[in-house]
Amino acid sequence: MYSIVRPLLFQLNPELAHSLGFLAARVAPVKVTSSVFRYSNSVLDQYLWGIDFTNPIGLAAGLDKNGSAVPFWASLGFGFIEVGSISAQPWPGNPKPRLFRLPADKAVINRMGLNNLGAERVAARLGKLAKGLPPLGINIVKTPDPEIEKEAAIDDFRRSFRTLVRLANYITLNVSCPNTKEGKTFEDPFALDELLKAITEERAETVRNIPILVKLSPPMFERLELDSQIDEIVSVALDRGVDGFIAGNTSTHRDGLNTPTDTLQRIGAGGLSGQPLRDRSTRLIRYLHERSEGAIPIIGVGGIATADDAYAKILAGASLLQLYTSLIYEGPGVVKKIKSGLAQLLLKDGFQNIKQAVGAQYHLPVAGRRKEAERVIALSA
Ligand SMILES: Cc1cc2nc3c(=O)[nH]c(=O)nc-3n(C[C@H](O)[C@H](O)[C@H](O)COP(=O)(O)O)c2cc1C
Incomplete structure (x- = not known):
C-alpha cells in the first residue's frame, strides 16, 4: 500500500507531505491500523x-x-513513543524550506529548528491521553532563544521538566540539536554537569524518581577515542546518576553520500538522518556501552530500517531502539517488519529474551551465535 502512496507523497514538498501524513495520523481509525x-x-x-x-x-x-x-503511533506497534523536543516557551523554528529528502541515500536533512508549542500547551494535550498506551518519553530542550543564557538557560530547562514530568515515563534532555546554537549549549561537559545537577535536584523534589536520559550527537570522528568530549560526557553522566543515553541525534556530516554535491550545497545546513547515519550511531552505542561498562542503558537510534540494522545496535549495546527516517522511506509497515525479523534473529541465535543479547557481541557463548553476530556486525562495519 505504501509503495503506491509514497511516489505521490514524494511529489510534494517534504514539509507539506509531512503535514498531510500527520493529518492522516490524527484522524486514522486506530482500531483498524x-x-x-x-x-x-x-x-x-x-x-x-x-x-x-x-x-x-x-x-x-x-x-x-x-x-x-500518540494513539496512532501506538497503533503502528511502537513499543514506546518519544514526543518533543519541547521547550519551556513556544518556538516557531527556522524559516521554510527546512526539510529535504535525499532519496539516493534514503536520508533526510532537516533544519526545523525546534519548532514546538511550548511545555504548557503540550502538557495540557498529553494530560488528556487515555490510559493503556505504550510508555511515553518526553524530550525537552532549551528554548532556542539566544537571549536565554547561563542560569536562565538552566531555569528554562527546569521549567519544562517541572511542567512535563508527571506525564512521562522518562525524560530526555536534548543537548544535541544541530539546528540552533542553543540546541547544543549543554553538550559541553561542564555545562552538562551544571544542567544535570539542576535537573536531578528538581527530580528529587518530585514524587517520582523518573529516569533521566541524555541525547547525544553522533561522533564527529571515525575513531571515537579521538573525541575527548565523549569520555568527559560519560564520566559526568556516571557521576550525576544519569539513567540512560540516546545515541544519537542527527549529524552535520556529509561524507560518503550518493546525493550530488551541488544538491547538498543547495540544501545547505541541517542535520542528516537515515541510512548514512546507521554505522556512525552503532559505533557510538558500542563506545558508550564499553566506556560505561554496560552501567548506563542506551537507546540506539540512527538509520534503522531493517531487522539486521536493529540487531547490530542491540549486539553493540543498545537496550531499546528508535526510528524516524525509515518511516518516510518504508512506510508504517516497517515497525512490524523490524519486530518480526528481530525476533527471528534473536531466537535463531538461541536468545530467549532480547536482554541477553544487549552488548553480546563480545561474549557470545556458542560458536554458532558468534558467527551470526559477526555477520550482522560486519554489515554495520
Ligand atoms: C525532521 C526531523 C526532526 C527532528 N527533530 C528532533 C527533535 O526535535 N528532537 C530530537 O531529539 N531529535 C530530533 N530528530 C532526530 C531523531 O529523533 C533521530 O535522532 C534521528 O533522526 C536519527 O534517527 P533516524 O535515522 O531513524 O531518523 C529529528 C529528526 C528529523 C528527521
Whole structure:
C-alpha cells in the first residue's frame, strides 16, 4: 500500500507531505491500523527503569513534537513513543524550506529548528491521553532563544521538566540539536554537569524518581577515542546518576553520500538522518556501552530500517531502539517488519529474551551465535 502512496507523497514538498501524513495520523481509525500492524513475541519484551516495554522499537523524537497523535503511533506497534523536543516557551523554528529528502541515500536533512508549542500547551494535550498506551518519553530542550543564557538557560530547562514530568515515563534532555546554537549549549561537559545537577535536584523534589536520559550527537570522528568530549560526557553522566543515553541525534556530516554535491550545497545546513547515519550511531552505542561498562542503558537510534540494522545496535549495546527516517522511506509497515525479523534473529541465535543479547557481541557463548553476530556486525562495519 505504501509503495503506491509514497511516489505521490514524494511529489510534494517534504514539509507539506509531512503535514498531510500527520493529518492522516490524527484522524486514522486506530482500531483498524492496530489490527493491520499487530505483532507480538515475548522474546522482544524488555524491562528497564521499572517500565515494561512490549517491544524495543520506539518512535524517535521530532516526528510528533507536540504529542498530537500518540494513539496512532501506538497503533503502528511502537513499543514506546518519544514526543518533543519541547521547550519551556513556544518556538516557531527556522524559516521554510527546512526539510529535504535525499532519496539516493534514503536520508533526510532537516533544519526545523525546534519548532514546538511550548511545555504548557503540550502538557495540557498529553494530560488528556487515555490510559493503556505504550510508555511515553518526553524530550525537552532549551528554548532556542539566544537571549536565554547561563542560569536562565538552566531555569528554562527546569521549567519544562517541572511542567512535563508527571506525564512521562522518562525524560530526555536534548543537548544535541544541530539546528540552533542553543540546541547544543549543554553538550559541553561542564555545562552538562551544571544542567544535570539542576535537573536531578528538581527530580528529587518530585514524587517520582523518573529516569533521566541524555541525547547525544553522533561522533564527529571515525575513531571515537579521538573525541575527548565523549569520555568527559560519560564520566559526568556516571557521576550525576544519569539513567540512560540516546545515541544519537542527527549529524552535520556529509561524507560518503550518493546525493550530488551541488544538491547538498543547495540544501545547505541541517542535520542528516537515515541510512548514512546507521554505522556512525552503532559505533557510538558500542563506545558508550564499553566506556560505561554496560552501567548506563542506551537507546540506539540512527538509520534503522531493517531487522539486521536493529540487531547490530542491540549486539553493540543498545537496550531499546528508535526510528524516524525509515518511516518516510518504508512506510508504517516497517515497525512490524523490524519486530518480526528481530525476533527471528534473536531466537535463531538461541536468545530467549532480547536482554541477553544487549552488548553480546563480545561474549557470545556458542560458536554458532558468534558467527551470526559477526555477520550482522560486519554489515554495520
Ligand atoms: C525532521 C526531523 C526532526 C527532528 N527533530 C528532533 C527533535 O526535535 N528532537 C530530537 O531529539 N531529535 C530530533 N530528530 C532526530 C531523531 O529523533 C533521530 O535522532 C534521528 O533522526 C536519527 O534517527 P533516524 O535515522 O531513524 O531518523 C529529528 C529528526 C528529523 C528527521
